[in-house]
Amino acid sequence: MFRNTMPRYEILSPGAVEVLDRGWRRIVSEIGVQFAKPEAVELFRKAGQQVAGDVGRLDPDFVTEQVALAPREFDVQARNPANNVHIGGDHMVFSGVYGSPFVREGDVRREGTLADFRQLAMLAQSFSQLDSAGGVICEPNDAPLDSRHLDMIYALATVTDKIYMGNVVSGPNAADTIAMTSILFGGRERIEQTPATISLINCNSPLRWDDRMLDAQFEYCAANQPVVLTPFLLMGAMSPVTVPAALVQQLAEALSGIALAQLIRPGCPVIFGSFLSNIDMQSGSPSFGTPESGAGLLCTGQLARHFGLPFRTGGGLTSSQTADAQAGYEALMTLLPTFLAGTNFVMHAAGWLEGGLVSSYEKFVVDVELLRMLQSEFTPLEIDEESLAFGAHEEVGHGGHFLGAAHTMERFRECFYRPLLSSTANFERWLRDGGKDASARAGDIWRRTLDDYQQPPLDDAVRAELDEYVTRRRAELGD
Amino acid sequence: MFRNTMPRYEILSPGAVEVLDRGWRRIVSEIGVQFAKPEAVELFRKAGQQVAGDVGRLDPDFVTEQVALAPREFDVQARNPANNVHIGGDHMVFSGVYGSPFVREGDVRREGTLADFRQLAMLAQSFSQLDSAGGVICEPNDAPLDSRHLDMIYALATVTDKIYMGNVVSGPNAADTIAMTSILFGGRERIEQTPATISLINCNSPLRWDDRMLDAQFEYCAANQPVVLTPFLLMGAMSPVTVPAALVQQLAEALSGIALAQLIRPGCPVIFGSFLSNIDMQSGSPSFGTPESGAGLLCTGQLARHFGLPFRTGGGLTSSQTADAQAGYEALMTLLPTFLAGTNFVMHAAGWLEGGLVSSYEKFVVDVELLRMLQSEFTPLEIDEESLAFGAHEEVGHGGHFLGAAHTMERFRECFYRPLLSSTANFERWLRDGGKDASARAGDIWRRTLDDYQQPPLDDAVRAELDEYVTRRRAELGD
Numbered sequence: 001m002f003r004n005t006m007p008r009y010e011i012l013s014p015g016a017v018e019v020l021d022r023g024w025r026r027i028v029s030e031i032g033v034q035f036a037k038p039e040a041v042e043l044f045r046k047a048g049q050q051v052a053g054d055v056g057r058l059d060p061d062f063v064t065e066q067v068a069l070a071p072r073e074f075d076v077q078a079r080n081p082a083n084n085v086h087i088g089g090d091h092m093v094f095s096g097v098y099g100s101p102f103v104r105e106g107d108v109r110r111e112g113t114l115a116d117f118r119q120l121a122m123l124a125q126s127f128s129q130l131d132s133a134g135g136v137i138c139e140p141n142d143a144p145l146d147s148r149h150l151d152m153i154y155a156l157a158t159v160t161d162k163i164y165m166g167n168v169v170s171g172p173n174a175a176d177t178i179a180m181t182s183i184l185f186g187g188r189e190r191i192e193q194t195p196a197t198i199s200l201i202n203c204n205s206p207l208r209w210d211d212r213m214l215d216a217q218f219e220y221c222a223a224n225q226p227v228v229l230t231p232f233l234l235m236g237a238m239s240p241v242t243v244p245a246a247l248v249q250q251l252a253e254a255l256s257g258i259a260l261a262q263l264i265r266p267g268c269p270v271i272f273g274s275f276l277s278n279i280d281m282q283s284g285s286p287s288f289g290t291p292e293s294g295a296g297l298l299c300t301g302q303l304a305r306h307f308g309l310p311f312r313t314g315g316g317l318t319s320s321q322t323a324d325a326q327a328g329y330e331a332l333m334t335l336l337p338t339f340l341a342g343t344n345f346v347m348h349a350a351g352w353l354e355g356g357l358v359s360s361y362e363k364f365v366v367d368v369e370l371l372r373m374l375q376s377e378f379t380p381l382e383i384d385e386e387s388l389a390f391g392a393h394e395e396v397g398h399g400g401h402f403l404g405a406a407h408t409m410e411r412f413r414e415c416f417y418r419p420l421l422s423s424t425a426n427f428e429r430w431l432r433d434g435g436k437d438a439s440a441r442a443g444d445i446w447r448r449t450l451d452d453y454q455q456p457p458l459d460d461a462v463r464a465e466l467d468e469y470v471t472r473r474r475a476e477l478g479d
Numbered sequence: 480m481f482r483n484t485m486p487r488y489e490i491l492s493p494g495a496v497e498v499l500d501r502g503w504r505r506i507v508s509e510i511g512v513q514f515a516k517p518e519a520v521e522l523f524r525k526a527g528q529q530v531a532g533d534v535g536r537l538d539p540d541f542v543t544e545q546v547a548l549a550p551r552e553f554d555v556q557a558r559n560p561a562n563n564v565h566i567g568g569d570h571m572v573f574s575g576v577y578g579s580p581f582v583r584e585g586d587v588r589r590e591g592t593l594a595d596f597r598q599l600a601m602l603a604q605s606f607s608q609l610d611s612a613g614g615v616i617c618e619p620n621d622a623p624l625d626s627r628h629l630d631m632i633y634a635l636a637t638v639t640d641k642i643y644m645g646n647v648v649s650g651p652n653a654a655d656t657i658a659m660t661s662i663l664f665g666g667r668e669r670i671e672q673t674p675a676t677i678s679l680i681n682c683n684s685p686l687r688w689d690d691r692m693l694d695a696q697f698e699y700c701a702a703n704q705p706v707v708l709t710p711f712l713l714m715g716a717m718s719p720v721t722v723p724a725a726l727v728q729q730l731a732e733a734l735s736g737i738a739l740a741q742l743i744r745p746g747c748p749v750i751f752g753s754f755l756s757n758i759d760m761q762s763g764s765p766s767f768g769t770p771e772s773g774a775g776l777l778c779t780g781q782l783a784r785h786f787g788l789p790f791r792t793g794g795g796l797t798s799s800q801t802a803d804a805q806a807g808y809e810a811l812m813t814l815l816p817t818f819l820a821g822t823n824f825v826m827h828a829a830g831w832l833e834g835g836l837v838s839s840y841e842k843f844v845v846d847v848e849l850l851r852m853l854q855s856e857f858t859p860l861e862i863d864e865e866s867l868a869f870g871a872h873e874e875v876g877h878g879g880h881f882l883g884a885a886h887t888m889e890r891f892r893e894c895f896y897r898p899l900l901s902s903t904a905n906f907e908r909w910l911r912d913g914g915k916d917a918s919a920r921a922g923d924i925w926r927r928t929l930d931d932y933q934q935p936p937l938d939d940a941v942r943a944e945l946d947e948y949v950t951r952r953r954a955e956l957g958d
Binding site for chain 2: 006009010011012016019020022023026031032033034055109204206207208235236237238239240241242243244245248249278279281282283285286287290291292294295319320321322323324325326327328329330331332333336340355357366369370373374376377380382383384385387388389392393394396397398399400401402405407408411412413415416417418419421422423424425426427429430435437438439442
């Protein structure tokens with residue numbers, strides 16, 4: 001997996017960090033945080049916190065004490081041990097697009113299906129830049145609603161042998177995820193020892209954790225499966241319209257959710273989550289890849305490190321409708337800061353389009369190219385006498401050409417990044433090849449990748465047990 | 480003009496800087512640098528340097544002494560004083576695409592004309608993100624070859640009132656640039672006092688400065704007009720295939736060119752130039768926006784600061800044939816590091832396509848959007864108690880909505896970046912608006928911008944004098 005040992009780009013002064021630190025403390029203690037689940041409120045009450053109705057007015061020092069119980073780093077196992085990941089430190093984990101009701105395939109935009117879900121999982125399995133296909137890669141609208149989560153977990157567990165994200169629609173769905181993951185890994189004890197799935201718990205921002213998400217969080221934390229506690233902040237809608245205000249609110253929400261996790265099971269693994277962008281005040285729609293979101297991302301990384309927490313930000317976010325220039329630059333406007341910040345867990349790393357409403361096959365390939373480039377760029381240069389190639393200058397001389405130099409011939413295969421999607425063909429060659437733009441070429445690439453896909457092997461007994469579980473639960477759920 | 484007061488992102492350790500510093504010293508002293516102009520060789524000889532034929536084997540300490548004579552920062556005046564720029568420090572100057580023989584307008588790729596040149600200059604005049612239209616915005620292939628430089632300087636001086644770049648095809652062309660600029664600014668003394676044009680002097684890398692470029696450099700330096708001394712490095716062709724080797728060669732070439740500038744006129748303004756990317760070893764074509772070029776760019780900024788020199792890197796570089804996703808992400812792969820490095824002079828900041836062979840109208844608009852976003856992102860956040868908007872939380876409460884909050888209503892017009900090109904329209908709205916991708920919308924924007932263009936006023940007497948100069952010189956040149 002990828003380790004980012006380049007320097008972090010930090011833009012907050014120590015004074016600014018102090019102001020932001022005072023800010024979240026004031027919010028959790030004076031405004032408080034709402035937890036729409038009696039068991040959560042009860043845990044805070046028992047821990048000596050002020051509770052009025054379902055709002056906890058929390059002592060900030062209590063919150064930081066709870067936060068300190070969370071591990072700074074932890075492992076998550078995949079069913080193929082070669083795909084195990086480590087969360088935290090300088091490790092970066094990349095996970096696919098999550099939660100889109102629609103898919104786009106070239107010029108066709110339509111509702112996602114279970115077949116799309118499986119195909120997108122196959123793409124995630126095929127590209128080594130991705131550590132996980134994600135969770136709800138697209139909504140499988142043709143699968144029965146009540147048992148859809150079983151289909152998704154089953155696909156993630158069989159089509160890929162990478163880590164995957166759990167279902168969070170309800171407590172029972174989370175329990176199903178844990179049960180199926182337990183089957184896959186040989187029992188619940190095995191996954192309690194080393195977690196095997198990561199789940200996204202979104203805050204109903206501002207300052208409210210909803211019941212169904214909390215139900216899921218209780219299941220996952222009790223099973224020692226990591227949760228990504230994520231304030232969902234589109235500035236102007238779910239938070240005030242300044243980045244500092246959003247950062248302070250984000251701290252209040254994420255830290256309070258992490259404190260709850262530690263009350264459920266002290267020491268359970270968590271990820272400081274961030275989903276921070278803004279509304280376009282003219283269209284009223286969400287904007288992605290904005291200057292505000294880039295700056296917020298850089299600050300988020302610095303703040304998460306301040307609390308010693310692994311963190312989630314970023315992805316190939318864009319508002320664009322198609323895999324066009326806007327999609328390319330907006331995705332990179334988020335992905336490059338993602339690397340500058342050293343983000344530990346990157347959701348929506350490939351395939352996101354149209355503000356997250358669409359999982360796009362072509363955009364998936366664009367994003368994989370971006371990940372490949374950035375993983376290369378954020379690998380430190382080796383700088384020593386040998387690397388200066390003095391002998392090549394002696395060989396080539398003034399005004400000469402290095403193409404045939406011995407130094408070049410020894411290295412030409414591996415010396416530079418080799419693109420997946422980008423074309424450097426000259427104009428005539430490009431025309432001869434069909435004059436295809438990047439989106440059209442991306443279409444060729446994902447189709448070829450699906451053709452070449454090979455399903456990773458799975459023990460027959462495990463598969464049978466999974467099948468049996470899904471069949472039984474589907475019947476119980478009435479589908 | 481834009482000042483970048485954000486932190487610099489530096490990736491070279493002190494030890495790495497030392498290795499690179501030893502590297503260029505070894506090259507200039509042991510391999511030496513070729514100067515294909517007897518007057519240049521003579522200047523080095525007189526200064527006590529070893530010369531064999533036209534190759535100077537330079538004492539590195541002599542080179543750094545000469546380099547130390549160059550000003551760390553300087554002003555360049557525009558004919559509209561509101562468009563004056565400052566080169567160096569945290570100031571960033573943005574200049575348009577330079578040197579393309581072709582233009583692209585939508586799906587049409589064709590030879591550039593003088594009309595294109597003027598239209599692209601009008602675009603540069605119209606967008607405040609650009610401080611200069613550049614120099615050879617595109618090649619005006621329909622203008623007579625020998626006097627073409629007069630047409631270009633005339634267009635730059637009349638269509639825009641921003642700074643512009645001088646012609647470097649020959650010494651006489653440089654002299655014409657200086658003469659016309661002198662007319663525009665009221666005499667040569669005025670521009671010797673405060674320079675009014677910047678010129679690009681490319682090295683014929685590796686390690687050779689060519690006669691015609693040197694002829695131009697002599698003219699400009701003698702007139703105290705800044706030159707951008709730029710190693711032209713496509714790794715694998717003009718330099719070895721490692722980034723450290725390219726950096727060392729770049730130092731040897733740029734510093735030797737700067738030393739020559741100081742021998743011509745001690746204290747004359749210079750810019751440490753960089754044009755550093757790599758060959759695609761499979762196609763043999765140049766690649767842009769690569770991981771190697773991004774890393775090289777960041778190192779270049781750090782090294783230029785090490786020598787106290789203002790520097791040039793970056794631009795919206797791409798190999799792509801059209802203003803597609805590749806063009807968007809490759810441009811940003813260079814432009815974002817350009818801001819991280821705090822580049823002082825950015826050539827090719829708008830309009831570059833197809834490896835620089837094409838000046839593209841649509842890409843121009845894409846790049847202006849990128850500049851607008853980055854100028855916004857690299858403006859420091861104001862973080863104080865007021866910015867935390869605590870009162871908005873009191874007003875909105877848990878699970879509420881900030882769209883109607885007083886804090887939002889007071890700020891909604893200016894609180895976020897407002898895009899020029901990017902669309903956040905929802906799918907139905909986007910379809911109603913024609914379902915145009917970013918490139919199609921960019922086409923609408925540049926046409927509208929040309930419609931709205933207004934020529935900046937110019938004193939009649941000055942225009943007459945310019946006209947007279949061009950008419951006379953055109954006749955002398957036989958066109």
